[in-house]
Amino acid sequence: MKIPHICLNCLMLLLPQFSTADAQVPPTLPDKLLTELIDQADAIAISKALQANQITSHALTQAYLKRIKQLNPMLNAVISINPNALEQASDIDSRRKTADRLHPIAGIPVLIKDNIDIKELPTTAGSLALADNHTGRDAAIISNLRARGAIILGKTNLSEWANFRSEHSTSGWSAVGGQTRNPHNLNRSPCGSSSGSAVAIAARLAPLAIGTETNGSIICPASVNGVVGFKPSIGALPQTGIIPIAHTQDTAGPLAYSVASANLLFEAMQTAESSLSMQPERIQGKRIGVIRSATGYHAELDEQFQLTLEQLEQSGAIVFDGLVLKPSYEEFQADSYLILLWEFQQDLKAYFNGLDTALSSLDLDKIIAFNQAQSQQELALFPQDIFEKAAALTKTDKGAYLQALERALAETRNGLRALFTEHQLDAIIAPTIGPAWPIDYEKGDIVLGGFSTYPAVSGFPHISLPMGEVSNLPVGLSISHLQGQDNALINLAARVEAILNFKVKPDLPDTD
Numbered sequence: 001m002k003i004p005h006i007c008l009n010c011l012m013l014l015l016p017q018f019s020t021a022d023a024q025v026p027p028t029l030p031d032k033l034l035t036e037l038i039d040q041a042d043a044i045a046i047s048k049a050l051q052a053n054q055i056t057s058h059a060l061t062q063a064y065l066k067r068i069k070q071l072n073p074m075l076n077a078v079i080s081i082n083p084n085a086l087e088q089a090s091d092i093d094s095r096r097k098t099a100d101r102l103h104p105i106a107g108i109p110v111l112i113k114d115n116i117d118i119k120e121l122p123t124t125a126g127s128l129a130l131a132d133n134h135t136g137r138d139a140a141i142i143s144n145l146r147a148r149g150a151i152i153l154g155k156t157n158l159s160e161w162a163n164f165r166s167e168h169s170t171s172g173w174s175a176v177g178g179q180t181r182n183p184h185n186l187n188r189s190p191c192g193s194s195s196g197s198a199v200a201i202a203a204r205l206a207p208l209a210i211g212t213e214t215n216g217s218i219i220c221p222a223s224v225n226g227v228v229g230f231k232p233s234i235g236a237l238p239q240t241g242i243i244p245i246a247h248t249q250d251t252a253g254p255l256a257y258s259v260a261s262a263n264l265l266f267e268a269m270q271t272a273e274s275s276l277s278m279q280p281e282r283i284q285g286k287r288i289g290v291i292r293s294a295t296g297y298h299a300e301l302d303e304q305f306q307l308t309l310e311q312l313e314q315s316g317a318i319v320f321d322g323l324v325l326k327p328s329y330e331e332f333q334a335d336s337y338l339i340l341l342w343e344f345q346q347d348l349k350a351y352f353n354g355l356d357t358a359l360s361s362l363d364l365d366k367i368i369a370f371n372q373a374q375s376q377q378e379l380a381l382f383p384q385d386i387f388e389k390a391a392a393l394t395k396t397d398k399g400a401y402l403q404a405l406e407r408a409l410a411e412t413r414n415g416l417r418a419l420f421t422e423h424q425l426d427a428i429i430a431p432t433i434g435p436a437w438p439i440d441y442e443k444g445d446i447v448l449g450g451f452s453t454y455p456a457v458s459g460f461p462h463i464s465l466p467m468g469e470v471s472n473l474p475v476g477l478s479i480s481h482l483q484g485q486d487n488a489l490i491n492l493a494a495r496v497e498a499i500l501n502f503k504v505k506p507d508l509p510d511t512d
Helices: 010-014 031-040 043-051 057-075 085-098 140-147 195-202 219-225 259-269 299-314 332-353 364-373 385-391 395-423 453-458 486-500
Strands: 078-081 109-113 151-156 208-213 228-231 251-256 287-291 318-323 427-431 462-470 473-480
Touching: 031 043, 031 057, 043 057, 043 259, 057 078, 057 085, 057 109, 057 151, 078 195, 085 151, 109 195, 140 151, 140 259, 151 195, 195 208, 195 219, 195 251, 208 259, 219 228, 219 462, 219 473, 228 259, 228 486, 251 259, 259 462, 259 486, 287 395, 299 318, 299 427, 299 462, 299 473, 299 486, 318 395, 332 364, 332 385, 332 395, 332 453, 364 385, 395 427, 395 453, 462 486, 473 486
Parallel strands: 109 151, 109 208, 287 318, 287 427
Antiparallel strands: 078 151, 208 251, 228 251, 228 462, 427 473, 462 473
């Protein structure tokens, strides 16, 4: 089967055009340091170098643009480039000369998943129906980033419509951006739907990226690409200006190469000012619950997870093994699905109604009709059965939705709280998901198991960090906490990260 690869915005990857003046490196700029910082992918180290005037934001941004231009044709992680990125970087460099203090994220390039509004570029969700969705506005989290001096570098590819179009989809594919590929093995899945953001971090196309999650869409890409992904508590970050699936579960979140870097981005996305202080907790005496019901689907993954448990115990953690999180009633999956279908129909219409453009009259029925008319591009690989199920819901289904929401929230929130209370836990852990599976357009995604549903449906915070390798592919460790315990979770995760001391880098062509 010939795979369509339509990328309306790909020409923007050639922007901005580099002039001779742009290419000249100031004599005070150590090329070696810049190269090392990009290779290390540590946003904290980059921030310190910028604050110490060891590098400029303009040179840093230019270096990432060059790397994107060289590697993105192989990876399809970036869908479009902000034509004003270098101008924004130069502005930060000028402000740094006179300002008493800039935010630590100032001058650092950030890539944004293409279901999040930024004023310079269209927000497509990977769909040709939204190729001209120039909203002319920033999502609230983007406004917060700009106010603190972050450089909006561009948009990342994603599983089209955040992987909520078909039950037989292939992660990382969109009609606008083509197939995003796992940099550790180009024939393996990058997982969805924040595939481009995770791949961009793994491939060092930016030091920071933003994804979104409804259920697993930050956590899974982070795991299979060997990076850190953090899904905050629902409500920790504003949701306005983001193409939705379900408001009770949707949230943006950071992807980065370290927990500290992810925390830098997370706090800069918040509306309220933050101290930006991280105090990694000692693992000694921390009570860690092991969700054993989230294992058993991949023998090598279980072996790696067991090694991780031993490392934590040797470092002084108190491990409570054998814990189970399984729905107590048979209709849980059906309830969870109905919640997403109903809220998608309602929330998507509200997003379109909020646009001040010709697209404000769009709804699911019109998008379904568009896809049918453009079936060779949009429907060649998989159908739009989820869209059709959501569009078929009527007002008479609202009561069933409300009952499903009540049951599912009680199941997940009470189940998690009961474990934390009974064992006085500081966190729960599980393998995030198995190693990346082959990209297969006939069979779609083949996922054997994983851990994301309970934190996702409950709205509780969840982080995945690199744990090791299985079959030469990275796998992640999931750590979760209770609602509102985001900072405690991040601090604990930073300590676990230091204990595991595992970083993985894909073997990609030299871009020098």
